[in-house]
Amino acid sequence: MSRKIKVFKFGGSSLKNVENIGRVVEILRQHRDQQILIVVSAMGETTNGLEKVVAAHAKGTGQAISLLQDIRAYHLEILRRLVPDEGQEVYALINDLFVEIEWVLDEAPHDNYDYMYDQVVGFGELLSSRIIQAALQQADLPTTWFDARDVILTDNLYREGWVQWDQTIARAKQVLTPLLGEPGFLITQGFIGSTSENFTTTLGREGSDYSAAIFSHCLDAASMTVWKDVAGVLNADPKIFDNVIRLDRISYKEAIEMTYYGARVIHLKTVKPLQNKNIPLYIKSYLHPEDPGTAISGDVDVSYPPIIAIEKNQALLQISTLDFSFVAEQHISTLFQHIARFRLQVNTMQNTGLSFVVCFNDIDEKVDQFVEAISADFQVYVDRGVELITVRHYQKDLLEELVSGKVVLMEERIKDTAQMVVKTVPRLKLKS
Ligand code: ASP
Ligand code: MG
Numbered sequence: 001m002s003r004k005i006k007v008f009k010f011g012g013s014s015l016k017n018v019e020n021i022g023r024v025v026e027i028l029r030q031h032r033d034q035q036i037l038i039v040v041s042a043m044g045e046t047t048n049g050l051e052k053v054v055a056a057h058a059k060g061t062g063q064a065i066s067l068l069q070d071i072r073a074y075h076l077e078i079l080r081r082l083v084p085d086e087g088q089e090v091y092a093l094i095n096d097l098f099v100e101i102e103w104v105l106d107e108a109p110h111d112n113y114d115y116m117y118d119q120v121v122g123f124g125e126l127l128s129s130r131i132i133q134a135a136l137q138q139a140d141l142p143t144t145w146f147d148a149r150d151v152i153l154t155d156n157l158y159r160e161g162w163v164q165w166d167q168t169i170a171r172a173k174q175v176l177t178p179l180l181g182e183p184g185f186l187i188t189q190g191f192i193g194s195t196s197e198n199f200t201t202t203l204g205r206e207g208s209d210y211s212a213a214i215f216s217h218c219l220d221a222a223s224m225t226v227w228k229d230v231a232g233v234l235n236a237d238p239k240i241f242d243n244v245i246r247l248d249r250i251s252y253k254e255a256i257e258m259t260y261y262g263a264r265v266i267h268l269k270t271v272k273p274l275q276n277k278n279i280p281l282y283i284k285s286y287l288h289p290e291d292p293g294t295a296i297s298g299d300v301d302v303s304y305p306p307i308i309a310i311e312k313n314q315a316l317l318q319i320s321t322l323d324f325s326f327v328a329e330q331h332i333s334t335l336f337q338h339i340a341r342f343r344l345q346v347n348t349m350q351n352t353g354l355s356f357v358v359c360f361n362d363i364d365e366k367v368d369q370f371v372e373a374i375s376a377d378f379q380v381y382v383d384r385g386v387e388l389i390t391v392r393h394y395q396k397d398l399l400e401e402l403v404s405g406k407v408v409l410m411e412e413r414i415k416d417t418a419q420m421v422v423k424t425v426p427r428l429k430l431k432s
Contacts, residue, residue, distance in 0.1 A: 005180070006031075007224040009039045009190060009212035014227055014286045015128055016044030018081045024132070025139050027227065027289050028185065032141060035180070037219065038187040039148075039212040040132055042124025043078070046071060047191075047205070050121040053101075058109045058116065065105065072098050075127055082135045090134035097126050114158035115199070118192075122200040125189030125208070133187050142184030150175050152193035152214055154201045160343065161193050161201030163214060172218035188215070209267040213281075217273035224279060226266055227286040232294030233258070233265050236308040247307075248292065251300040254307075254392070255281070257417070261347065261390035262311030271296065307392040308402070314347065315362040316383040316409055316421050319374070320355040327356045331378075338373050342366045347388050348412055348419045357410055359388055359421050383409060386423045394418040 008028070014020050028036070042050075049071045057064040075094060083090060101123050110116045129145060136143040151171050154161025179186055190208020193201045203210050209226055216224040233255070234244045250258075252275035259268045265283060274281050275298065284293035319335065321327060335356060339346060344366055349358040360367055362384060371380050386409060389402055399418055406422040413419075 005035045005037055005219050005221050007037045007039060007212050007216045007219070007221045009209055009224070009226045010041065010132075010286070011208065011226070011228060012041040012044055012046065013229045015040060015042075015132065018078055020286070021078070021082065021132065021135055023286050023289075024227070025135055025141070027286060028136065028141060029139065030289070032184075036185050037215055037221070038132070038143070038185055039190045039208060039215060040125060040128045040187065041190050041208040043075070043128045043131070046074070046124040046127070047121060049074075050124050051117070053105070054113075054117050054120045057105050057120070058113055060109070065102070068098070068101060068105070075131065079131050079134070082131065083138050088134065090130055093130050094127060097123055097130070112158065118158045118161075118200050118202045122192040122202055125191050129187050129189045136185065136187070142182075143187050144179055144182045144184065146175065146179060146186065146188050148189040148192050148211060149194035149198075149200060151188075151218070152203075152211065154193040154195060154203070156195045156197075156199070156201065157343075159202055160204045161195075163193065163203075168214065169218050172215070176219065203269075204267070206264075206267045207269075209270040210273075213270045213273040216279050217277055220277060221279050223282060224274060225282040225284055226270075227284055227289075228265075229285065229287060230265070230283075231285050231288065231291055232283045233263075233296070235305050237264070237310065240310065241308065245305055247294050247304070249295050249297070249300050249302055250304070252296060252298055254300070254304065255296045257392060258307055258309060261309040261392075261417075261419075262388065263307070263309040304393045306394055306398055309390045309392075311347065311361070311388040311390070312385075313362045314359050314386045314388045314421065315367045316357065316359050316386050317367070317371070318355050318357050318381040318383075319378050322377065322379055324354065326353050327351055332356065334377065335374065338370055341373075342370050344370060347390075348410065348421065350410060350412060359386075359410065383423065386421050389420045389422060391418045392416055 010024055014024055053064050053067045056067055101120060104119045133143045133145045151168060153164045153167045153171060190211040191202050193203060195201055212224055232246045233250060234246055236244045238244045252271050255271045259266055278298055281296040282293055285291055321331060344360045347359045371382060391399060393416055403420055403422055406424050408420050408422050410421040
């Protein structure tokens with residue numbers, strides 16, 4: 001397949017209103033002579049809205065349909081401003097998509113919540129990709145739409161589908177090769193895939209970046225660009241820190257480390273499929289497309305400033321054996337079997353003779369299920385709502401500053417990385 005194609009990913013904020021969609025169309029117009037695959041997220045807060053629809057349906061609150069109406073009204077209002085002629089095909093396509101969602105909601109709630117979730121929430125990207133395609137057509141930028149589910153095959157772990165790479169690569173060749181000859185752009189959805197039985201799966205929240213990387217990998221793309229509302233990759237979250245710096249260039253390795261520890265710039269799984277094919281990744285701002293942004297590639301020889309990632313919603317577990325035997329190889333192996341089974345992300349861990357301490361992302365009921373599964377053999381103490389601070393390329397005084405006023409529950413430093421699990425304690429008043 002040709003190495004000419006570039007992949008552009010546009011996230012929800014860049015598509016949240018007519019003004020931003022206008023910016024996206026302008027960026028694409030500047031690239032009209034290039035072969036580009038556009039991967040879009042759902043518009044604005046649509047995914048959160050659809051999550052509420054599924055929850056209402058599952059709980060039987062009777063509100064699912066009215067919540068869905070709000071989502072429909074939001075999309076139609078934007079569409080009417082982009083494409084005033086309601087006779088255009090896109091109106092029928094959007095209508096059909098809403099009918100399909102209603103069919104799902106007509107059924108009784110399924111036992112498997114995650115399955116239901118994917119059948120409903122995956123529609124956000126189908127809607128946005130149709131609307132953006134129509135906006136591009138309207139701007140005289142011919143664009144061919146395809147269904148990402150015809151390419152990305154996953155297992156049937158709903159809400160976190162694992163990509164079946166061999167089949168996905170084969171399907172990409174089969175489905176996309178004929179489309180590459182079409183004039184203009186290609187457009188598809190981020191976030192969604194399909195099982196071998198053709199049920200929709202999603203790749204995990206914020207997974208559209210990952211989708212774009214999967215397509216880039218399969219198409220041997222020349223580059224991938226994620227268009228965001230920030231200037232590029234910053235060394236810390238500007239909502240928390242002043243004087244943050246934009247990093248001009250970072251290596252794949254640095255990007256993987258940063259995202260693994262919770263820097264929210266791109267989805268965790270995005271970099272690896274690009275790194276394996278040496279495809280450069282650019283993070284740019286759709287608000288200032290002329291700015292350089294950040295380039296992520298192999299062999300980057302720069303000295304990095306400290307890079308800080310703060311992950312909230314962490315659970316710190318202290319695990320010891322019931323019989324006070326050492327937590328030895330056999331125990332650790334049992335614990336890891338359960339960790340793998342619940343697909344818990346281990347952010348940091350330590351062990352002493354009598355205990356094993358591990359910090360996980362506290363998502364859904366996974367931590368509770370894990371604790372339940374090991375409780376026959378282990379005693380577990382869980383500290384919830386703690387934060388994980390990770391600093392790459394750290395300096396000692398910065399670390400002290402970061403934890404001031406907090407209780408450090410666990411700390412670990414290796415060559416380039418310092419990690420601290422901390423808890424903010426309220427000030428207590430001593431009785432006088
Ligand atoms: N729309 C999905 C989400 O909000 C996927 C994405 O935006 O990347 O999580
Ligand atoms: Mg999003």
